[in-house]
Amino acid sequence: MSKIEIKNLYAEYADKDGKFQALKDVSFSVRAGEFVSVIGSSGCGNSTLLGVLQGIISPSSGSAFIDGRPVTGPGTNRAAVFQHYSLFPWMTVRKNIAFGIKQAKKSLPRNARYAAAQVFLTRVGLSGSEHKYPFQLSGGMQQRAAIARALAMDTDILLMDEPFGAIDAKNRSNMQKLLLSLWEGDGPSKKKTVVFVTHDIDEAIFLSDRIIMLSNSPGQIAAEFDVYFPRPRIHSTIRETGEYINLRNKLMTLFYDENTGVAAAEEYTI
Amino acid sequence: MKRILKRLFIVPNALFIALLLIQLLPDKAYRIEDRPVYTAALAIALELILLAASFLVKQDRIRHIFTDVLGLIFVFLIFWVLATIKFDLPGSAKQAVFPPPGAVLEKFTLDLSQTLVNIRDSLALIFHGYLLAAAAAIPLGLFLGWNMRIGAAAGYISKFLSSISPIVYIPYAIVLLPTFRAASVFVIVAASFWPILASTMSGVLNVEKRIIDSAKTLCVGGFTMLFRIILPAALPQIFIGCNQGLSVSFILLVSAEMIGARSGLGYYVNNYANFGNYTSALAGVITIGIVVTVITFLFNLLQRFLLRWKQ
Structure with a gap:
């Protein structure tokens, strides 16, 4: 059974020009322990898709299932990382993480929560900054803390909405490596299922087992690609391979084709 | 030395001296008796704060708050003294409503x-x-x-x-x-x-x-x-x-x-x-x-x- 199953999902918003269709007939599934990226240009429904999985957006029709049960609201089996404001600005970094742990595991005593928070802060390289407030950290450090909170909540599923979208190129590459090392660090049986929204093609290839490309308004699945590079991956090595260049070109063509739709995508689908 | 002079020659200090000097002007016939000693005592107390702040506060921003606020208080007191007991701007009929600062300060102290x-x-x-x-x-x-x-x-x-x-x-x-x-x-x-x-x-x-x-x-x-x-x-x-x-x-x-x-x-x-x-x-x-x-x-x-x- 797949961990996440999305069936015929439609999402519509009323905006000032009438109706805006964010998602149209989106169906796919994600296996347990799989890392899936969803690529699409901004505003093409990828955040809506993630919102449905997080349980904070209700679809117009269709539904999402986790472990075979329909998603009706947020749950402690999922943790989220956003591009901005994942952390609460009035809590110190450690308090933010301890708060996340408290929400996920109500029974854990206070001391244990803070000790666990410290462990995860160290893992993302933030020990020494535990008493700082988010505004005192750089964007990259804030996202490290947000990832630490998501991991500390010890959920099966990690939902990430352009988590590195506001970070400069160099730090971004470091964050990608950090995320992969943390994710791969869990043994095969405990590996988290990740759905990762991005509009950076290289990021998607480097991180994912599978890439789902959404087309522009309405957001439909344009194509799906499996990414076979063995793990642990080293960016500089895989970047030179023919498969990488080939896959990247296919994704680029789809991404920059303004009329990208299912019909145009069919010839690329592997 | 130059720094000390620079901190001394500031407008608020000049205003302090002006406030003391105007006490020497002749008083008008006024319905409420002034107590210039109280005004002078307050002025000196404020001036001591001003001097202490001028030399002890290192941060420019905070020192400026002290000097500017105290300078404005001096301006206000000068105007008050001149308008009441020295020039009687309200006119003698309205004097009972406009006490000079010395009289107010005396009441303040007594009460x-x-x-x-x-x-x-x-x-x-x-x-x-x-x-x-x-x-x-x-x-x-x-x-x-x-x-x-x-x-x-x-x-x-x-x-x-x-x-x-x-x-x-x-x-x-x-x-x-x-x-x-x-x-x-x-x-x-x-x-x-x-x-x-x-x-x-x-x-x-x-x-x-x-x-x-x-x-x-x-x-x-x-x-x-x-x-x-x-x-x-x-x-x-x-x-x-x-x-x-x-x-x-x-x-x-x-x-x-x-x-x-x-x-x-x-x-x-x-x-x-x-x-x-x-x-x-x-x-x-x-x-x-x-x-x-x-x-x-x-x-x-x-x-x-x-x-x-x-x-």
């Missing part, structure tokens, strides 16, 4: 022990009313702001009610409430309640949606959402209303203490003004000003501490 009691009683009244208002307005504002539909309706009603001066309620408060004291507290509550409620509601409505989404994904709900997420997120705006409420409370202190009070700063001012003793009344007004300044300063410290997570 100091009474003034301390007044300050205590007025602060007790204000905090009693203000804390009741905040304790009611903040939770209510959180609830109304969070439940948008009822909040929108409540917004209009509170706009209407907040436009009515609490002074209008005084007769009703006296009739309905058991004691005069309760009626006085009610005036303060009615004054500070609306600004705190309005700012809390708008604070809740303006909470960044992404923060709420982030909280929702952590399965935050109910009381935790309201008090651990919405309240701190809205706190910067809530403080704007709390500041307004505090100012309005002090403005209405005189009205609140008209109701059966036997002490307090508002009572003191009111009492002497009624008997035409404007020298004492003015001493009371200045005391209120000083108390408001100190309380506002302390309140700002509290605000800075509670909002230390803001950039």
Whole structure:
């Protein structure tokens, strides 16, 4: 059974020009322990898709299932990382993480929560900054803390909405490596299922087992690609391979084709 | 050496000397006797603070606050002395209402022990009313702001009610409430309640949606959402209303203490003004000003501490 199953999902918003269709007939599934990226240009429904999985957006029709049960609201089996404001600005970094742990595991005593928070802060390289407030950290450090909170909540599923979208190129590459090392660090049986929204093609290839490309308004699945590079991956090595260049070109063509739709995508689908 | 001279040759110091020198001008025939010694003593005390600040405060910004504020006080005192006892600008018929600063300062000194009691009683009244208002307005504002539909309706009603001066309620408060004291507290509550409620509601409505989404994904709900997420997120705006409420409370202190009070700063001012003793009344007004300044300063410290997570 797949961990996440999305069936015929439609999402519509009323905006000032009438109706805006964010998602149209989106169906796919994600296996347990799989890392899936969803690529699409901004505003093409990828955040809506993630919102449905997080349980904070209700679809117009269709539904999402986790472990075979329909998603009706947020749950402690999922943790989220956003591009901005994942952390609460009035809590110190450690308090933010301890708060996340408290929400996920109500029974854990206070001391244990803070000790666990410290462990995860160290893992993302933030020990020494535990008493700082988010505004005192750089964007990259804030996202490290947000990832630490998501991991500390010890959920099966990690939902990430352009988590590195506001970070400069160099730090971004470091964050990608950090995320992969943390994710791969869990043994095969405990590996988290990740759905990762991005509009950076290289990021998607480097991180994912599978890439789902959404087309522009309405957001439909344009194509799906499996990414076979063995793990642990080293960016500089895989970047030179023919498969990488080939896959990247296919994704680029789809991404920059303004009329990208299912019909145009069919010839690329592997 | 050059630095010392640079710190000495500043306008406020010149104003201090001017303030002392003008005392030497001949007095007009004035209905209220001046006590120039008191003015001079105050001027010297202020000047000592000024000198200490000029040489001890390293940070430019804070030193400038000291020198500028004290300079403005000197300007005000110079104008006051000249306008009253030296040139008699009000005209002899109105002199009884415009005491010179020396006379006011003398009253201030003579009544100091009474003034301390007044300050205590007025602060007790204000905090009693203000804390009741905040304790009611903040939770209510959180609830109304969070439940948008009822909040929108409540917004209009509170706009209407907040436009009515609490002074209008005084007769009703006296009739309905058991004691005069309760009626006085009610005036303060009615004054500070609306600004705190309005700012809390708008604070809740303006909470960044992404923060709420982030909280929702952590399965935050109910009381935790309201008090651990919405309240701190809205706190910067809530403080704007709390500041307004505090100012309005002090403005209405005189009205609140008209109701059966036997002490307090508002009572003191009111009492002497009624008997035409404007020298004492003015001493009371200045005391209120000083108390408001100190309380506002302390309140700002509290605000800075509670909002230390803001950039």
